[in-house]
Amino acid sequence: MPSSTRPPDVVTRQRTVRRRQSLRGLAFASPFLVGFAIFIAWPVAASARYSFTDFNLFQPPHFVGLANYRQMLHDDVFWKSLTNTLYLTVIGVPVGLVLSLGGALILNRPVRGQPLFRALVYLPTIVPIVVSGYLWRWLLNPQYGYIDELLRLLHLPQPLWLDNPAWGKPAILLVTLWTVGGMTVIFLAALRNVPKDLYEAAAIDGAGPIARFWHVTWPMISPVTLFQVIVSTIAYLQVFTQPYLLAQTRLNTSSGGPENSMLSYSMYLFQNAFVYLKMGYASAMAWVLFLVTMAVTALILLNAKRWVHDGSH
């Protein structure tokens, strides 16, 4: 230890300085420390405990072991909501990725009025979800709506959308994909960061636009792509408000669309907690969602090694 060779008063002074620094750090971080304790640490522990209990708000929770988890295995609505959510994720994530990257590539060219177009593409993401839910219900109205009218003009079939169990989920995807602008903006920033000399070198090697995309753009932005895949996967696994508003029928708080075709996992969780007051079961569902999210994220990360470049060329 080098400090042992120094005079003792220097050592103690160092120690008090370090302690004072720690106190300063703690003081400045204290809002978050308090917030973390109250709104994260304690709720996580409590939720884990509730998940092993039968709890309806009016009586104290009583321990039931794994009953809640076992009940899920036999709950058809649970499985329905899970498959609905996986359907949305498996289609929504890749389609959203292609749309946002495509949009970013289009917007990345030096076009007059680019900031305006960027803002236009981004605007849907800041529309209150309640507004976008009702707006899309109006757009998808089979009789007076614009989407079916557009399809009619194109001589395509006009589905009943929200009234048809097969078309509820595509309708949810339409509403969520409308807000793909957030991803587009992140991709735009990533495209700006690709060094220009790489393209010049590729052009000298005779690479065409498509080759340059696959050999320069795609690998260079792959860390950002990975980030977007993970974030949007998590968002789809947790999707709540869009299907909740699209499936809503008058004053029926537990509507899941025709044949529960629009019931997402989080909607069913919400119903169990706040409509049926099955707080224990809902807590167990939350933990299963957490585990599924972790598992899916881990799978994506393991798979990522094959296509993500870490920047060491």
Next chain:
Amino acid sequence: MAPTDLQVPPAPAPAEAIERKRTKVPVVAWLKIGGRWSARRLAVLLLALLFAFPFLVMLSSAFKNAADIFHAPPQLLPQHWTLGNFREAFRQIPIWRYFGNTLFVCGLNVLGTLISCPLVAYALSKIRWRGQMPMLMIVLGTMMLPPQVTLIPIYLLWNHVGATDSYVPLVVPAFLGTPFLIFMLRQFLMSVPNELIEAARIDGSSELRTYWSIVLPLARPALATAAVFQFVWTWTDFLNPLIYLNDTSKYTLSIGLYNFFSENGVEWGPLMAACVMFTLPAFIVFLLGQRYFVEGIATSGLK
């Protein structure tokens, strides 16, 4: 950069310069600058139209009378322009009251974020202490936790202290820091040179004074971003007001609209008019802070 940018020869430069002189170019002329229709411009325009179309429908429906709204096939523009939907919306929904409630909640949330997040971000970037790395890990870990896990215990907690059906559950968390915004501000503060802060410390300035008079003024753009983020999130929030507010007089706009819709069935005209009024403030805040906002998403998304 898009691959084809390289192919742009230096020749079009003068054309671009001329183009820039004209302040307003009609769409058609804009599309065929350089004498030919440009596929790139067409693609950009189509993309923008695709995203803007629902807005156009919302606007035009808000100014249509009932006969125009329930007209099959639907028409893009109203036959008879009317303000009746707005009048009707104000009559049926206490919009001013909901506006006030929402602004109140938003204002307190922005205030809370501006007080708490930079403090924590400062501890995570500019104070050298042993807890820095563990704290940063906790902030990042918190960002990944699904809100569903904590939703029920937090509700029970507020229920226990009798704070449901009040704004307390909607406001207090912002004063204790939002992980995403803490992280964003921390990334910004990392780029502030240490010399300035060290100099102030050597001059005997207290930590709080250094923070207040040197760091905060430097962080103004990042603070603006955080404020815009928090405002838009709170303005558009649906789930929290849905869970916590019962008394109709306390409703925020999202939950007020939701209630209007579920109790009265569908009156598309007034609903669209209310939607327009509800969306406008978020747009205005976004356009005012656009420069900061979009940069903020880009940088915090990347790093």
